[in-house]
Amino acid sequence: IGKIADDAEMPGVTSLSVETASKDIVLANLARALIPALEKPDEANALFVEQMTTAIGTYLVQRYGGRPTVASDRSGSLSRTHEDLAKSLLLENLDGNVSISEVAQMCNLSRGYFIRAFRETTGMTPYQWVLRERIDRARDLLRTSKTPLAEVAIACGFADQSHFTRVFAGIVGTTPGNWRRNT
Known part of the structure; x- marks a missing residue:
């Protein structure tokens, strides 16, 4: 708890209060965002997982650490x-x-x-920034080469072609194959 508290800029927090029979919607949503990474660990990005665990730890210390958050100078x-x-x-x-x-x-x-x-x-968060940079690298490869999509995926740090396609489509709005054909 000490390291998490220090990262949350709340040094001195050594324990968390316990609340039973209460719903913590923020914690539930943070945990829900982490579920896909836990379900497919081979596709999980370490930066994303680390950011989410930092967010969860920071929230726990701030919410249950017994001290109000002090604004940083x-x-x-x-x-x-x-x-x-x-x-x-x-x-x-x-x-x-x-x-x-x-x-x-x-x-x-x-x-x-x-x-x-x-x-x-x-x-954007570091993870979002990295994803954008990966997609930018993929666009360059798709535009300037005939490299198969599976190889582009690996070259850009994705677990496999399906992971690459899901992320690319989520950011660009179309699949890598369609994007390549239309550029």
Whole structure:
């Protein structure tokens, strides 16, 4: 709990209060968002899972830690240097082989603060940003080569072609095959 509390910028929280027979809609929704990753761990992105567990831990500490959240006196966004460093590390590891903790540590920031500041700076979470970059890389490959979709999927860090197709269609609005044919 101590590390989670520190990341949530609530040092000193050492225990959580217990509430029985109460519904926590926020916690239920956070857990619900994590279910697909737990059901298909081979397709789960480590950055997404780490962000979700950070969000759940932060929420638990803030909600049940017994102390009101104190506003940070730091700016809510990343410095240009930290933004460039974080993006560079994430781009070098589009396959998901870097954790949020590692990127935050390289920026000398707590994991929780880093996620919030990255979102404030870029308008998206690190995971969303990585997905967008993967899709941009896929579009370049689809536009400039005849590489089979399954190979594009692997080259862009997706578990397989079906995972790639679902994510691509969700972001672009059409399947990779249709997109390639129409560009």
